Amino acid sequence: MPTRDMYHLDLNREKIRGARIVLLPGDPARSPLIAGKIAEQYGMPRPQRPLAYNREFCTYLATVKGMPVLVTSTGIGGPSTAIAVDELAQLGVQTFIRVGTTGAIQDGIAIGDIVLTSGSVRLDGASTQYAPIEYPAVAHHEVLAALIEAAKSLTPALGCRYHVGITCSTDTFYQAQERTDSFARYIPRRFQGMTEEWRRLRVLNYEMESATLLTMCNAFGLRGGCVTGVIGSRTADEQITPEALKLGQDHAIAVAVKAVELLIRADGG
Numbered sequence: 001m002p003t004r005d006m007y008h009l010d011l012n013r014e015k016i017r018g019a020r021i022v023l024l025p026g027d028p029a030r031s032p033l034i035a036g037k038i039a040e041q042y043g044m045p046r047p048q049r050p051l052a053y054n055r056e057f058c059t060y061l062a063t064v065k066g067m068p069v070l071v072t073s074t075g076i077g078g079p080s081t082a083i084a085v086d087e088l089a090q091l092g093v094q095t096f097i098r099v100g101t102t103g104a105i106q107d108g109i110a111i112g113d114i115v116l117t118s119g120s121v122r123l124d125g126a127s128t129q130y131a132p133i134e135y136p137a138v139a140h141h142e143v144l145a146a147l148i149e150a151a152k153s154l155t156p157a158l159g160c161r162y163h164v165g166i167t168c169s170t171d172t173f174y175q176a177q178e179r180t181d182s183f184a185r186y187i188p189r190r191f192q193g194m195t196e197e198w199r200r201l202r203v204l205n206y207e208m209e210s211a212t213l214l215t216m217c218n219a220f221g222l223r224g225g226c227v228t229g230v231i232g233s234r235t236a237d238e239q240i241t242p243e244a245l246k247l248g249q250d251h252a253i254a255v256a257v258k259a260v261e262l263l264i265r266a267d268g269g
């Protein structure tokens, strides 16, 4: 009997062919890009169409070392990420790797560098609906180890560095990341000076999905991790250029795909 279709993702167990690992970009346009890169890298035909594409959730099925691997976009932020993670978990997915972009807040982190999140400051809202705020949003040790090994092996050839540490994960791109180039040009008092405080607390970067993802994975007993490519340096310039976006995105994807291969190997696949 066919299994139930997931309401938002428009996926069911038949469609995903037993995939246990998912790569989670934010942007739906990155799903075919990632699936295409995987196909190219592992000598498979490029997937012609998504398995499903509903709202911001665009899913492709790829194959890494003979194992099915999903690529599902989450959209931006916690609420849509929570929907994607929940519905994928219902279908039996056990390992979730966010692959995205980020703004660095420390000196010494350059455009194109890789940030591997060991844990996230939970400045989102969605994760608080899964676990109290005292609960840590930490990466799973096996996923983080695979990401570190992947980054170590690839970054010399990519011409960038990788950094492992704490990420600040927010619900807003402008206000909570203390950007003044917003419509209001006003930062609510709660966030004024916070970038400097996070800097002093050795937080590396800002992004918008890892707090929700990592909290949920820990709460559900699943494996979660997050790799992001640096597209903006908040210590240098507020602007994000198309070149920086491509560099950060491509480097993060390369590391994420390699980490998937390492996890499949370590899992005995």
Ligand code: URA
Residues within 6 Å of the ligand: 101, 102, 103, 104, 173, 177, 206, 207, 208, 231, 232
């Ligand atoms: N994503 C974010 O959330 N912030 C940035 O500065 C860049 C990407």
